């Protein structure tokens with residue numbers, strides 16, 4: 001069976017919905033990138049389609065296996081397909097492709113009695129897309145269930161939030177983190193020592209996905225390296241270095257993730273200013289932001305990061321946008 005690390009509180013909530021027979025129509029799983037929202041979404045999707053209702057998800061029946069392989073005809077992950085179709089035929093808008101998909105969901109599920117629709121990265125979807133989804137979830141059909149995931153709740157419309165049951169997905173504790181990292185083998189096969197596990201825990205708190213990606217040294221941690229550099233530069237009030245860090249990411253998606261990670265660190269710094277203990281993840285960066293600025297400035301910069309984060313997906317020119325981000329971040333700091 002797939003081991004679900006961490007996420008204890010989230011799992012308990014899901015289990016209590018399930019055992020009381022009150023699974024919400026629309027669930028939103030939210031938490032930082034790498035925390036395991038997608039693993040959890042797959043698990044819940046399997047729970048819905050499992051043939052063994054008393055032990056769902058049993059992870060043994062055909063429906064569970066298909067669910068974990070993303071091969072179930074009753075579980076849809078429409079967003080990547082819509083994005084790909086839109087990239088191929090740009091004259092077809094994302095919204096019209098989404099409407100087409102929604103129309104197909106009014107038919108009954110193919111194999112079982114429930115269809116599960118997983119919308120990944122709700123926070124990345126435009127206001128228009130979110131409004132289209134809103135109409136869909138406002139008039140739910142009995143056989144459709146929705147699971148949304150998001151790194152950040154800020155860009156999600158209030159109207160959408162009011163229609164979903166939001167479940168926060170939390171980091172693993174130190175013990176589970178150690179177990180997962182010790183089992184993890186990067187592609188080059190190097191063994192992760194206990195000292196290294198402890199270093200990674202200090203850096204990432206219990207975020208197993210982020211730590212394993214970082215340890216594997218892949219391209220997809222560029223955003224994190226950029227976010228950490230940009231935070232260091234901001235704490236030292238070096239605007240040019242902050243700009244260079246934001247310019248170092250290659251794609252718009254990475255810039256989006258960079259801003260999201262910075263917002264997480266600023267949120268932690270604000271909490272520290274208000275008396276919370278230093279967090280597990282990005283402790284040193286959080287500390288230097290908290291020491292460099294007052295609470296008002298940190299809050300203003302955090303708000304600015306969230307505003308920019310909401311905007312970054314639609315902004316056409318990445319380099320100009322990086323410059324705008326840096327400029328507005330520093331002016332928010334100066335005004336406060």
Ligand SMILES: [Zn+2]
Nearest residue numbers: 050058061064
């Ligand atoms: Zn099953």
